Amino acid sequence: MTMTHETTGVLGTRMLRKEDPALLTGEARFTADLAIPGALHLAVIRSPYARARIVSVDTSAARAHAGVRAAYSGADLADLWAGPMPCAWPVTADMKNPAHLPLAVSQANYVGDGVACVIAETAEAARDAAELVDVVYEPLEAVIDLEDAVSDRVVIHDEIGTNKSYTWDLKVEEQEGDVDAAFAAATYTVKERYIQQRLIPAAMEPRAIVAVPQPFGGDMTLYSATQIPHILKVMVALTLGIPEHQMRVIAPSVGGGFGSKLNVYAEELLCVALARKHNLPVRWTETRSEGCQATIHGRGQIQDIELAADANGRLTAVRVRLIGDMGAYLQLVTPGVPLLGAFLYAGVYELPKAYDFSCTSVFTNMTPTDAYRGAGRPEATYAIERAMDSLAATIGIDPLELRRRNFIPTDKYPYEAFTGLVYDSGNHDGAATLAAELVGYDAIRAQQKTQNVDGAKRRLGIGVSTYFEMCGLAPSRVLASLNYGAGGWEAATVRVLPTNKIQVVTGASPHGQGHETAWSMIVADKLGVAPEDVDVLHSDTAISPLGLDTYGSRSLAVGGVAIAMACDKVIDKAREIAAHQLEANPDDLEFAGGAFTVAGSPDRSMPLAAIAFEAFTAHNLPDGLEPNLEAHTTYDPPNFSWPFGTHMCVVEVDVETGEIEVLKYVAVDDCGNQVNPLIVDGQVHGGIIQGLAQALFEEAVFDSDGNLRTSTLADYLVPAASDVPSIVTGHTVTPSPTNQLGVKGVGEAGTIASTPAVINAVVDALSGLGVRNMPMPASPNTVWSVINAAQGGSQ
Amino acid sequence: MIPAAFDYVRASSAEEAINLIGQHGDEAKFLAGGHSLVPLMKLRLAQPSVLIDIGRVSDLSYIKDAGDHITIGALTRHRDVETSSIVNEHVPLLAHATSHVGDPQVRRRGTIGGSLAHADPASDLPATTLALGATYVAQGPNGSREIPASAFYSGYLTSVLAADEMLTEIRVPKMNGAGWSFQKFNRRAQDWAIVGVAAWRNGNEASVALVNMASVPVLATSVGAAIASGASIEDAAAQAAAEADPQADLNASVEYRQHLARVLTRRALEAASA
Numbered sequence A: 001m002t003m004t005h006e007t008t009g010v011l012g013t014r015m016l017r018k019e020d021p022a023l024l025t026g027e028a029r030f031t032a033d034l035a036i037p038g039a040l041h042l043a044v045i046r047s048p049y050a051r052a053r054i055v056s057v058d059t060s061a062a063r064a065h066a067g068v069r070a071a072y073s074g075a076d077l078a079d080l081w082a083g084p085m086p087c088a089w090p091v092t093a094d095m096k097n098p099a100h101l102p103l104a105v106s107q108a109n110y111v112g113d114g115v116a117c118v119i120a121e122t123a124e125a126a127r128d129a130a131e132l133v134d135v136v137y138e139p140l141e142a143v144i145d146l147e148d149a150v151s152d153r154v155v156i157h158d159e160i161g162t163n164k165s166y167t168w169d170l171k172v173e174e175q176e177g178d179v180d181a182a183f184a185a186a187t188y189t190v191k192e193r194y195i196q197q198r199l200i201p202a203a204m205e206p207r208a209i210v211a212v213p214q215p216f217g218g219d220m221t222l223y224s225a226t227q228i229p230h231i232l233k234v235m236v237a238l239t240l241g242i243p244e245h246q247m248r249v250i251a252p253s254v255g256g257g258f259g260s261k262l263n264v265y266a267e268e269l270l271c272v273a274l275a276r277k278h279n280l281p282v283r284w285t286e287t288r289s290e291g292c293q294a295t296i297h298g299r300g301q302i303q304d305i306e307l308a309a310d311a312n313g314r315l316t317a318v319r320v321r322l323i324g325d326m327g328a329y330l331q332l333v334t335p336g337v338p339l340l341g342a343f344l345y346a347g348v349y350e351l352p353k354a355y356d357f358s359c360t361s362v363f364t365n366m367t368p369t370d371a372y373r374g375a376g377r378p379e380a381t382y383a384i385e386r387a388m389d390s391l392a393a394t395i396g397i398d399p400l401e402l403r404r405r406n407f408i409p410t411d412k413y414p415y416e417a418f419t420g421l422v423y424d425s426g427n428h429d430g431a432a433t434l435a436a437e438l439v440g441y442d443a444i445r446a447q448q449k450t451q452n453v454d455g456a457k458r459r460l461g462i463g464v465s466t467y468f469e470m471c472g473l474a475p476s477r478v479l480a481s482l483n484y485g486a487g488g489w490e491a492a493t494v495r496v497l498p499t500n501k502i503q504v505v506t507g508a509s510p511h512g513q514g515h516e517t518a519w520s521m522i523v524a525d526k527l528g529v530a531p532e533d534v535d536v537l538h539s540d541t542a543i544s545p546l547g548l549d550t551y552g553s554r555s556l557a558v559g560g561v562a563i564a565m566a567c568d569k570v571i572d573k574a575r576e577i578a579a580h581q582l583e584a585n586p587d588d589l590e591f592a593g594g595a596f597t598v599a600g601s602p603d604r605s606m607p608l609a610a611i612a613f614e615a616f617t618a619h620n621l622p623d624g625l626e627p628n629l630e631a632h633t634t635y636d637p638p639n640f641s642w643p644f645g646t647h648m649c650v651v652e653v654d655v656e657t658g659e660i661e662v663l664k665y666v667a668v669d670d671c672g673n674q675v676n677p678l679i680v681d682g683q684v685h686g687g688i689i690q691g692l693a694q695a696l697f698e699e700a701v702f703d704s705d706g707n708l709r710t711s712t713l714a715d716y717l718v719p720a721a722s723d724v725p726s727i728v729t730g731h732t733v734t735p736s737p738t739n740q741l742g743v744k745g746v747g748e749a750g751t752i753a754s755t756p757a758v759i760n761a762v763v764d765a766l767s768g769l770g771v772r773n774m775p776m777p778a779s780p781n782t783v784w785s786v787i788n789a790a791q792g793g794s795q
Numbered sequence B: 001m002i003p004a005a006f007d008y009v010r011a012s013s014a015e016e017a018i019n020l021i022g023q024h025g026d027e028a029k030f031l032a033g034g035h036s037l038v039p040l041m042k043l044r045l046a047q048p049s050v051l052i053d054i055g056r057v058s059d060l061s062y063i064k065d066a067g068d069h070i071t072i073g074a075l076t077r078h079r080d081v082e083t084s085s086i087v088n089e090h091v092p093l094l095a096h097a098t099s100h101v102g103d104p105q106v107r108r109r110g111t112i113g114g115s116l117a118h119a120d121p122a123s124d125l126p127a128t129t130l131a132l133g134a135t136y137v138a139q140g141p142n143g144s145r146e147i148p149a150s151a152f153y154s155g156y157l158t159s160v161l162a163a164d165e166m167l168t169e170i171r172v173p174k175m176n177g178a179g180w181s182f183q184k185f186n187r188r189a190q191d192w193a194i195v196g197v198a199a200w201r202n203g204n205e206a207s208v209a210l211v212n213m214a215s216v217p218v219l220a221t222s223v224g225a226a227i228a229s230g231a232s233i234e235d236a237a238a239q240a241a242a243e244a245d246p247q248a249d250l251n252a253s254v255e256y257r258q259h260l261a262r263v264l265t266r267r268a269l270e271a272a273s274a
């Protein structure tokens, strides 16, 4: 592996994570662990109906309950909100966004929608009093089915007059009519429908909040289990009319998010608003069932995809029609999720300018959806990778061979795609070849011939998936063209303290990823210090005032690169001081191993430690140079980063019971240079399990009245270690040419690649029985039913 | 997850516990391992006003060889049953089935008496003890009585135990070398069974009981009768769902449950006959 700077040898090593001792010993402090004297406890009363008019709310019995300070209906608090719950991604100019307040006033729109609240001296009193709030509802018909929603048979939000939030199109043609012409001229076409079921993110740590008013003057500190302290600060300030400089947001240790904590939630606004109103701290910790009902869900799409191919199986056109399930309201980036996938429906394949994408997104009476690990990209990758298998079956060739015929050739990188986006670097054949080798592709194909004979009870299947993970949402100008409400930059400060210890301030906001370790390694490499001598400060808007937080696999490729750039600035300044002290020309100084040396005179050298102290005392600095050794950078990348790879999954299906056993899982991911392969493997492992969970285990199930039937972890099947295979990871390394570290993101790759790899394997195993498609999750009952249907009901 | 308020008393003997429950009446509940009761309380699906903790009645935690059967104290933890040499030697089916209950934490806390008294048809031990022809001993204010497993379960989460009666002992006939199998079908390793089958066979004598195939654990008597009359395993297993009355849920339709019961019974009988 080649790194741009290799001075300490720490980059690229499997250094253990700095974060882990505190987490593993239980000493890490999460929001709910914070002891805040005098805090009142919030409990939210939630609608038991998916759609109902709120006739009346009587809080008198709750207010009379021992320990209760106050109880409010939505109407009681309606004046507190300076604006509605924020949605920062108005994808089209005419997008419909219904009124959404932290507590519903006249109509509840999903089971779990808050309608009233209680604050009390203890969590127990708040919980007991919540049961005493008497809400009279008039139940209304709920809309649960997406196509029913599109029809506007029942309109959920009267004030917008339709269930359709927006329609967003992306049509790319050299000449008008190219797509239709390509389909007409195609040798092969396939047309498939895939359903992306709703998923519950289920982060290990539930959401938790404490809002603490500061003495005199209206300042407010909000502790929240959030991925986005910086964005949250702005949004809370706007929504509650608090001057932004009086808001401080701190995310203490945060136990996972997967997108579910990339949001501005009703409870955050309630805690802050009530803390202001009562001038006392107010706190709330979610129960798991509340987490299932009232924290955003992921996925929720109906995908219709059509591929056209020539006689060689080369893609000539792709057409996609989506229906996106927004849920009851638009949350922070809800409407943008399908757009993030829109650019990836041709996967890693060469496609001429013949692409026709259209997405209509609708409201339903279910929990709002929003970004969930991968956000749009797993959906897109699933559709193209499943459809490629379908195309291979139609043509009658091996699915891996079909992919190879369509890969963007390595020598065409950087590659301008049909959408105009430029893919930075890639080597798809290399990744696929390595994956095939690691999994033993040819041997498994051979074994299938002997195993999957007529009457076989256990059938063997292998599934392939290749992917791109368009990540590190940036540059800001491209985001502007998508109407995204923020930029894509990241800020960094690197400060060399007088004793040569390093303080780093990052605008990224880690919640399990290991930024403290990775950033320390980058700084150690740059400045020639030990990683232990680097402290990484983050997730407190008073300490790191500028930042855009952590999501979309952006942190390393944007925030980590910013750290490296700030280090360069520090070195530049240190060079001036060293030159002055050594009476040398700055250009003659070489910086290596943490010291400047005059080229050709190894005895004329000055270590960074000495320079840091000089910078601090400022006794003898060059004329005009400011004291202290620190630098700040804000980095706006010139492009997204484009990690890619190939995953392969081997399964055996028990055709009697429908049970699936994953025999082997191979992941070859290329995320460019790896700062810490241990962290990369961790991200890949977790991502694969989450994607495999969508394929085989998880689904947020609503009944036709809109009741969530999977509101505990006994019913919502998050797999445990005992339920998932061992994973073989392999890597190719194709550095990104757009940043100095040569890095790309890797946080979502596993989730993006694994779902289609698993389902492709299951369908492959059962292809001899006439099975062509498999709904997710592929539960044993579902697999059994699909086999029965394929066999004409007899088995 | 905050349960409704309740009082807590700890009993140090069965007599004291029965006394206490008599005093507190209908609103009181025994607390053994708490691994069925406490989750229900946290969801506020159960709201007893008094818990009588029998978890430390240590003289009800034992496993003894009693000649043609073994006896197990009702407060014996799953982990002790699972690892007991007496159970493994004489009633291996029970030891093995117990090893499938939940995960290690659950097995260290949960008790055999609690599992049976809770009368969940999806639990592993009610059906297993039913297949084994076990007898449960209940103690009340007026002394003890024996209840055959086959007469114990009266409906979903209900049994013939009176409110002031406590399970004290489980008596399980020795298997005397019979072949056996426990088939537990679930989607995640530590879950309750979608369908489970506990079976043993000794020559033409066989007994099969089903987990989660009705509102109570089900003894598949038709299967036993078929084996007794010399039917093939395949034909006997085809009868597996005859006594069952399964419900549909998120994991399985009625038809799929019936199908699974037949497949798993066939597999269990094959293993028990090997």
Ligand SMILES: Cc1cc2nc3c(=O)[nH]c(=O)nc-3n(C[C@H](O)[C@H](O)[C@H](O)COP(=O)(O)OP(=O)(O)OC[C@H]3O[C@@H](n4cnc5c(N)ncnc54)[C@H](O)[C@@H]3O)c2cc1C
Pocket: B029, B030, B031, B032, B033, B034, B035, B036, B037, B038, B039, B074, B075, B100, B101, B102, B103, B106, B109, B110, B111, B112, B113, B114, B115, B116, B117, B118, B122, B123, B124, B125, B161, B165, B166, B167, B168, B190, B191, B192, B193
């Ligand atoms: C995560 C998890 C997974 C589990 N998985 C499984 C599984 O796969 N299979 C399975 O079979 N079980 C499973 N269980 C349930 C477990 O086996 C419980 O321990 C058992 O069902 C109840 O035993 P307990 O001692 O905890 O009873 P408790 O919860 O204390 O009591 C249960 C009920 O029985 C009553 N009771 C308890 N003891 C007596 C007595 N001696 N006399 C009269 N009444 C009594 C109580 O009043 C209460 O109503 C699981 C539990 C958990 C939490």
